[in-house]
Amino acid sequence: MLVFEFQEGLSDRQAADQVRARLDWKDVLGLELTDAGFDASVLYEFRTRLIDGACKQVLLDKTLSRFRAQDLLNVRGQQRTDSTPVIGAVRNVTRLELLGELVRSAPNELAGTAPAWLAMQLSQPWVKRSAHRVEEGWLPRHEAARAHDALEVGQDGQTLLQALEMQSEPSWRELSNVKLLRLIWEQQVDLDEQRHGRLETGRPPCRRPNHSVRSSAHPCLTLPAVS
The missing domain is CATH 1.10.400 (GI Alpha 1, domain 2-like)
Structure with a gap:
């Protein structure tokens, strides 16, 4: 969801609306087509836990590992960036x-x-x-x-x-x-x-x-x- 918000320049409220409306987002998130989505405050709470728990690097490492496993990243390419x-x-x-x-x-x-x-x-x-x-x-x-x-x-x-x-x-x-x-x-x-x-x-x-x-x-x- 953070990546979606960043790519499309959306606020939390707009992103939550898009989850309810867009089939491609539901597919990526693994949600059923009938899923009603979630309140926008969930996104804030997630960011807060991410920052308070100093988990940004852990999340980035796990994401990169998944991408490498699916051959979505070049081994010699630039793979790491700051999530800030x-x-x-x-x-x-x-x-x-x-x-x-x-x-x-x-x-x-x-x-x-x-x-x-x-x-x-x-x-x-x-x-x-x-x-x-x-x-x-x-x-x-x-x-x-x-x-x-x-x-x-x-x-x-x-x-x-x-x-x-x-x-x-x-x-x-x-x-x-x-x-x-x-x-x-x-x-x-x-x-x-x-x-x-x-x-x-x-x-x-x-x-x-x-x-x-x-x-x-x-x-x-x-x-x-x-x-």
Whole structure:
């Protein structure tokens, strides 16, 4: 599954959906055609065990041994590589999906409480970006395009949080999705000198919060792991 996610640039949620939908994936994974698949959180939990148990090299060695036994590798070819880029790439895609959905769902919740105030904060590009749930479309596969999306998400989220800090109604900051956005922001986003949000790619893994994003547009989105 990690290889599939890495090759196709998928988040955990998208990969779990593909397992349910694609016959070729089920065939490779040895699943029955009627198999209902699994929750996306399983992929996060697997990566966590892999990293915490320092098992990345063991898994790589066993994989290479199987490939050699099936003549899929040249004996004199380059067979060994670090698995860190694969795990890191999958983690970053999943994190971008999480933050993008939070930046979309927090304004949705605010729209029911402070619609007039919110309308003054949102630019037209932001409204357009927030029109659809993040998981409804594919995240960019190319790193440059993904970095551009991450920058937009960072700027949108930081703009919203700063605006909330400046207004005098504390109850708006206590809305569940707003609190969750602030929590994840503190864990996963760095600020530059102009206090623009930027996803920090070098951060160590952190445990996912035990919360759900709830809004009228997205009744219950269980957050994917932040790793």
